[in-house]
Amino acid sequence: AGTIDAGKIADLELKEASGLAASIEQADLLWSHNDSGDQARLFALSKTGKARGRLYLDGVTAVDMEDIALARDLTGQSYLYAADIGDNLRARTSVSIYRVREPVLASAAIDPHVTPEVMTFTYPDSVAYDAETILVDPRSSEIYVVTKEKGAGKLFRLGAFASGNSVATEVGVVPVDTATGGNFAPDGKSIVVRDYSGTAKLWPVGEKQSVLDALKEAPCSVNVGLELQGEAICFDRSEEHTSEL
Numbered sequence: 001a002g003t004i005d006a007g008k009i010a011d012l013e014l015k016e017a018s019g020l021a022a023s024i025e026q027a028d029l030l031w032s033h034n035d036s037g038d039q040a041r042l043f044a045l046s047k048t049g050k051a052r053g054r055l056y057l058d059g060v061t062a063v064d065m066e067d068i069a070l071a072r073d074l075t076g077q078s079y080l081y082a083a084d085i086g087d088n089l090r091a092r093t094s095v096s097i098y099r100v101r102e103p104v105l106a107s108a109a110i111d112p113h114v115t116p117e118v119m120t121f122t123y124p125d126s127v128a129y130d131a132e133t134i135l136v137d138p139r140s141s142e143i144y145v146v147t148k149e150k151g152a153g154k155l156f157r158l159g160a161f162a163s164g165n166s167v168a169t170e171v172g173v174v175p176v177d178t179a180t181g182g183n184f185a186p187d188g189k190s191i192v193v194r195d196y197s198g199t200a201k202l203w204p205v206g207e208k209q210s211v212l213d214a215l216k217e218a219p220c221s222v223n224v225g226l227e228l229q230g231e232a233i234c235f236d237r238s239e240e241h242t243s244e245l
Contacts, residue, residue: 003225007048014043018132019068019181020232024078025104027238031055035231036064036086040098044105047236053105056113057082057098064088066132066231067181070102073141073161078102081161082116083134085145090128096120097134097143099161119143121158121166129154132231133182133193137211144211146174146182146193153179153193155212172212175219176201180231191215194233198226 009017016035023029023044029052032043040062044052064086072078082098098116123129133146133153143158145168152175156168174193182193189207191214194200201219205211224230 003223007046007050009045009049011043011045011051011054014045016229017043018066018231019083019134020234021068021070021080021183022186022234022237023102024070024072024186024237025102029105030234031068031070031080031102032232033065033068033082035066036062038062038065040065040082040084042068042080042082053112055080055100055103057100057116058113059115060084060096060098060118063092063095067134069134069136069183071136071138071141071184079161081134081136081143083131083145085131085134087128087130090130092128093126094120094122094165095131097158097161117161117163119158119161119163119166121168123156123168124170132180135182135184135191135211137188138184138186139188142211144171146176146179148178148180151177155215157211172215174215181233183234185235186237190235192222192233192235194222194224194230196227196230198224198230200224200233 017032018035040057042055066086067083069081085095097119100116129147131147135144145156146153152173155172192202200222205214
């Protein structure tokens, strides 16, 4: 169907959008963040790029935030998951995911401060990986990370969010060359993962199908347009299409 230019990002401090997630609590709202080099903060924007506010994560230092997700936990509470999982030099001894309750923004832009929960994890055998993709399964609240590899990324499962330290479990591969971002559909029936090529891959997920089994099936191709360094993608909660930055 091609791509649609919906607008320009108005907040000039969002210089290198590395992740994207559609709000659960509010219509016409997206969440994003900068790549490495910025403080720990999230940006709220409309679907046409208008600035809607910022959310500052107090008490943590952003090393290389690469992706963001939104999902409800099993109690129905909506959470933002900010994935500080980038490691270009493969030198980090551990990486983290920050979780905060999704705020409901007022009509005027606000700059709130929140203290996130922190889930710190390592990979098996303390091997370091560069990763830019987090997937949170809305059916189970389980978290998955896709590493950024040539040819195909590795798929790691973290389980449900839990503050403290943990070790990821390697469960399979994702056939995307240098994966830069991904997202679960709000109903859990699709997974999309993108790269730099101008296309993303989309997999349907059966009602009782595991994430790994779904990713073993042949994907569909989604045109996201050629970008200088495209890394962000998510499903629009009000429409059956994806959005990307």
